[in-house]
Structures are given as structure tokens and as C-alpha cells.
Amino acid sequence: MASITQHSAAPAEQVLDNLSTAVLVFDHELRLVYLNQAGEIMLAHSARHACGRSVHALLVNPEVLVEHLARAFTEHQVISKRGCLLELPDAQALRVNCTFTPVIESQTVQLELRQIDHHLRVEQDEALINQQQATHALVRGLAHEIKNPLGGLRGAAQLLERQIKDDALKEYTRIIIGEADRLQGLMDRMLGPNSLPVMQPVNIHEVLQRVRELVLAESGESLNILRDYDPSLPDLYADPDLLIQAILNIVRNASQALAGNGEIVLRTRILRNFNIGTRKHRLVARIEVIDNGPGIDDELLKKIFLPMVTNRTDGTGLGLSIAQSLIGRHHGLIECASQPGETTFTILIPLEDIA
Ligand SMILES: Nc1ncnc2c1ncn2[C@@H]1O[C@H](COP(=O)(O)OP(=O)(O)O)[C@@H](O)[C@H]1O
Ligand SMILES: [Mg+2]
Structure with missing residues (x-):
């Protein structure tokens, strides 16, 4: 039977870094004293850079956290808040569920942040990417199918035009040629620039x-x-x-x-x-x-x-x-x-x- 002590226990820090939840720890002056890796990603700051800073310097709208941090310190109880909108200095806004846990021995509050619209945004992005690819394929396919016969149509109308002596009848071939050109122009615009990008x-x-x-x-x-x-x-x-x-x-x-x-x-x-x-x-x-x-x-x-x-x-x-x-x-x-x-x-x- 495999023993659970077979592997040495992972250090706490490593466990915290492996979490997908952002963990921030604040001292009683509301300065950040710890930030795990998910927290670094969420705040777009390295722990080295962010630790020691006040919550006021980390967010454009620190008030959403300050009140609950202060309450967690004074009331010594776990507080959960759903759907807080955090505004970061780089103009990004994150919607998160927060849990504030006071740690009495170290006089700190541990804050867990779980981003709630991350999955939603990934889903929306994926839908846009799929739409982007489907549109591209559809337009390319359609343009190709239309452009070839269109060239034939235009050429035939030109040949016909040369044979026709009656100016009134020529008006019809001119309409065919004009409309073929209009469609051709539309196809070109739908396809966008067709040269290879020069990166x-x-x-x-x-x-x-x-x-x-x-x-x-x-x-x-x-x-x-x-x-x-x-x-x-x-x-x-x-x-x-x-x-x-x-x-x-x-x-x-x-x-x-x-x-x-x-x-x-x-x-x-x-x-x-x-x-x-x-x-x-x-x-x-x-x-x-x-x-x-x-x-x-x-x-x-x-x-x-x-x-x-x-x-x-x-x-x-x-x-x-x-x-x-x-x-x-x-x-x-x-x-x-x-x-x-x-x-x-x-x-x-x-x-x-x-x-
Ligand atoms: N910034 C904007 N504010 C309001 N409506 C917009 C804006 N950008 C695009 N739209 C809407 O999106 C439609 C599609 O835009 P587009 O693909 O550029 O086609 P077009 O400009 O030829 O209508 C526009 O007709 C307009 O109704
Ligand atoms: Mg437009």
C-alpha cells in the first residue's frame, strides 16, 4: 500500500504558489506582506515589487477592500464578499469574490481573491475567435466561388457588346459589366488586403x-x-x-x-x-x-x-x-x-x- 509519507511534504509557500486563487496578506496598517503567484498575475505586479505597499497604492479604488479588511481586523471573523470590482492602476478592472480571514497570531488578514469573469471572458474570446475564423473561411470561400464565374460573365458581356450594333441593346451589356464590377469591388473589400503581411x-x-x-x-x-x-x-x-x-x-x-x-x-x-x-x-x-x-x-x-x-x-x-x-x-x-x-x-x- 502506498504510504502518504512517500513524498516529502511540499513547502507551504510552494502550495500557495500552486493555487489558482490569489492570496494576499495584509498587516494591520493595511500594507501587503505576502502575495502568491496567482496574486502576482492578477495584480500584474511581482511580489517583490508589491509587498510593503499599502492597499491604497495597489488599487485605484482601495475602498472596496479597506472597509472589509478593517472589519476583519476588529471583528476577528471571516468575511466573504461576492462580485467586488477591483480597479488596477493599469486601468484593468477585475470582478472578484473575496474572502477575508483574520490570522490572530500574526496580526494579519489573509485575503483570497477569485476572479469570476475570467472564465466568462475566455469563453467570450473563444466565441469571437471562432467567429473570426468562420467569417474568414466563409468570406474566402464565397468570394472565390463568386469571383470566377463573375469574370466569365463580364467577359461574355464584353464580347456580346462588340457584336451588338444597337445602342439601346448595348445599354443592357453595360449594366451587366457595371454590376459585375461593383460585385468584384465588394468581394475585394470583403477579402481585405490580399497581399501577404509584411511583418x-x-x-x-x-x-x-x-x-x-x-x-x-x-x-x-x-x-x-x-x-x-x-x-x-x-x-x-x-x-x-x-x-x-x-x-x-x-x-x-x-x-x-x-x-x-x-x-x-x-x-x-x-x-x-x-x-x-x-x-x-x-x-x-x-x-x-x-x-x-x-x-x-x-x-x-x-x-x-x-x-x-x-x-x-x-x-x-x-x-x-x-x-x-x-x-x-x-x-x-x-x-x-x-x-x-x-x-x-x-x-x-x-x-x-x-x-
Ligand atoms: N463606436 C461606435 N459607436 C456606436 N456604434 C458603432 C460604433 N462602432 C460601430 N458601431 C456600429 O457597428 C456597425 C458596424 O460597423 P462596421 O462594421 O464598421 O460597418 P459600417 O461602418 O459600414 O456600418 C455600424 O453600422 C454602427 O452601427
Ligand atoms: Mg465602419
Whole structure:
């Protein structure tokens, strides 16, 4: 019979590091004295860097924890809170379930944080990635099926046109040729740029600068495009033209939603140990385009990245589906969240492919 003492017991620290729950320990001055590995990932801080700091320095909204930490200290009892929203200094927000356990001997409070929307976000990301791939396959297949016979149709109409002497009849062949060209153009736009991407180190802020200039030039004076950049963001390994196209489609939509009157924020941040779908990346560039326009209703939001989905009379509904597919070529993803007065498109691109 196997004995349970066969393996030496793992040190407590190692056990804590193996937990998927973040464990934070605070002293009575509400300074962090311990952080396990899951906690480092959640807070995007190393224990070395974070320990010794006050809870006030760790969060933008420390009050959500302060009250319960203080209560755990004074009342000596375990407190559980569900669904707390923690705002981190890097502008990330996490929804967590918290358990505060006072440890009387060491005069500390042990805080366990379990992220509740992590799985939900992974699921949503996976759905978007599947949609991205399915859309791409569908559009490619369809475009291929349509483009070949279309070429034949156009050629035949041209031949016919040469045989016809009657100008009134020629009008019909002209219609066939004109419509064939229109369809061809639509197919090309649906396919997006068909050249192979030219990958190179790209400074994302230069890309954003180009997009900002272009959108400002085509909109009126009352559009404000603010910049909130993280200058420490390293270069991306990307095709700059494709990135410009993708981000331009998003910023242009924001400008159209604002009818040229309002505010767009371009925000860049670096995320550590961040998931895009089920894949965890060591470093991810996050580019947010936030506008204070009317927002997108839930029904439209569910299908916004599908081709031909549009709310504008002169829209093609291709802008976002092309943007999603271009970012997909960089192994990234675009997510969207919206409420009236605040619509955020978040572009996530992994950074580790850089040489
Ligand atoms: N920032 C935004 N605010 C409000 N609605 C938006 C925003 N971005 C996109 N939309 C909506 O998404 C739809 C699809 O956008 P898109 O794929 O670019 O196609 P198009 O711009 O041709 O309509 C738009 O018609 C618009 O209704
Ligand atoms: Mg558009």
C-alpha cells in the first residue's frame, strides 16, 4: 500500500504558489506582506515589487477592500464578499469574490481573491475567435466561388457588346459589366488586403498617430482625440499598414457615432500574463478606442464583428469584420463593450513574437 509519507511534504509557500486563487496578506496598517503567484498575475505586479505597499497604492479604488479588511481586523471573523470590482492602476478592472480571514497570531488578514469573469471572458474570446475564423473561411470561400464565374460573365458581356450594333441593346451589356464590377469591388473589400503581411517591428504610437491625423482631417473641429499612452510599450511585430487599416476602421466608426462631435480616447497599455482566448501570453499590447457616443445596443453588439452588419444607411458592415480579421492575422483579437456614453473597442495583440 502506498504510504502518504512517500513524498516529502511540499513547502507551504510552494502550495500557495500552486493555487489558482490569489492570496494576499495584509498587516494591520493595511500594507501587503505576502502575495502568491496567482496574486502576482492578477495584480500584474511581482511580489517583490508589491509587498510593503499599502492597499491604497495597489488599487485605484482601495475602498472596496479597506472597509472589509478593517472589519476583519476588529471583528476577528471571516468575511466573504461576492462580485467586488477591483480597479488596477493599469486601468484593468477585475470582478472578484473575496474572502477575508483574520490570522490572530500574526496580526494579519489573509485575503483570497477569485476572479469570476475570467472564465466568462475566455469563453467570450473563444466565441469571437471562432467567429473570426468562420467569417474568414466563409468570406474566402464565397468570394472565390463568386469571383470566377463573375469574370466569365463580364467577359461574355464584353464580347456580346462588340457584336451588338444597337445602342439601346448595348445599354443592357453595360449594366451587366457595371454590376459585375461593383460585385468584384465588394468581394475585394470583403477579402481585405490580399497581399501577404509584411511583418516588422512597429511602434504602435506611430500607427495611432497616423490614424488620429486621418480621422481628424476628415471630421470637424468639434472632435477631440485624446491620447493616453504607455510610453514603455515595446514595438509590436506587425504589418504597419494592416494595423493602420484595422484601427482606422474602429476610430472612424467612433467618429461617425459621435457625428463629429465628442471625444475619443486612444489608450495603450501593456498587460502581463494575459489570456487571449485560452492562450496565455507573457506580454500583450492593449489598445483601447473609447468614445463617449450613444453606444451600441446589446442585440447589435452580439453580431457587430460579422460582415454586412450595419446600422448606417450608407454603411457596408465590413469595417469591423475586416478589422477583426486583420488583427487575427497578428494572433490578436478585438473585443467590444458598450453602454450609452461609453463604447470601448479593445485590441489585444501578443508581444512575444518579437525577435
Ligand atoms: N463606436 C461606435 N459607436 C456606436 N456604434 C458603432 C460604433 N462602432 C460601430 N458601431 C456600429 O457597428 C456597425 C458596424 O460597423 P462596421 O462594421 O464598421 O460597418 P459600417 O461602418 O459600414 O456600418 C455600424 O453600422 C454602427 O452601427
Ligand atoms: Mg465602419
